[in-house]
């Protein structure tokens with residue numbers, strides 16, 4: 001099976017490449033700029049068609065949450081119109097699509113984890129653009145799986161865990177918001193889950209499983225406790241450590257508002273596909289060990 005993934009350097013794209021190497025008969029081809037540019041609709045179908053995929057994973061996105069507040073056109077061009085064009089290309093090539101969306105489609109006012117039936121109400125331009133992308137994908141093809149995830153981290157690219165480890169090298173004390181809760185989701189675990197279900201998605205043209213799902217790391221935590229866990233894992237692996245000081249979101253103003261609770265229930269995905277994402281703690285520890293090893297090998 002050949003899987004075409006949009007975005008060459010993205011965390012999830014690189015996770016899919018890495019995890020596919022462990023599976024026989026599975027090839028992941030990443031496509032990105034300049035060959036596939038989500039803001040250049042004419043590039044999209046030809047670039048995907050050249051891969052002759054059995055499945056498309058739409059992972060590329062405008063992910064600069066704060067910057068999107070001052071660049072709404074750019075965010076919508078990529079996350080809404082670009083995502084729709086990728087789904088149209090998948091429909092044209094008669095292959096299914098897995099499209100990745102976000103917990104930031106919710107406003108965070110629900111006291112419990114969000115289910116697929118809960119009404120989205122994005123607080124940010126990024127969240128609104130991703131929500132518009134979900135609609136565009138669903139309109140383009142019935143053979144879609146829209147996976148909303150949250151708080152993605154990995155050994156690759158830019159992410160919260162890497163930022164916290166970098167700050168711990170520079171400071172003894174790091175202030176982290178303690179009133180935002182979510183599910184840390186490893187891009188490696190997400191990649192495994194997508195690869196696990198890919199055969200089922202390509203098997204049937206009318207699988208009842210197509211639709212909208214939440215898929216995030218198991219367990220809910222605050223940003224501050226997420227940071228503490230990553231730093232404890234780093235210290236255990238011989239890496240940097242710092243004290244984490246709880247602050248309120250109001251004490252760390254950002255251009256984009258973020259939901260206080262963006263935790264997602266993955267129960268529908270788990271029941272439909274018979275598998276669950278690992279507990280977030282162990283996945284954070286595995287990622288941190290890799291990061292600490294790479295810091296050590298760079299400095300030795």
Ligand SMILES: NC(=O)C1=CN([C@@H]2O[C@H](COP(=O)(O)OP(=O)(O)OC[C@H]3O[C@@H](n4cnc5c(N)ncnc54)[C@H](O)[C@@H]3O)[C@@H](O)[C@H]2O)C=CC1
Pocket residue numbers: 006007008009010011012013032033036037038039058059060061062063078100101102103130149150151152153157158187
């Ligand atoms: N990073 C996070 O915490 C979360 C991410 N998501 C979603 O998960 C998916 C994967 O996220 P990550 O791997 O973390 O993203 P990432 O930011 O690591 O990578 C995004 C990729 O999209 C590419 N891209 C951006 N604009 C493009 C354009 N015009 N044409 C072609 N490629 C373009 C970038 O070059 C990059 O390779 C995205 O859809 C994102 O919205 C959802 C929830 C949380």
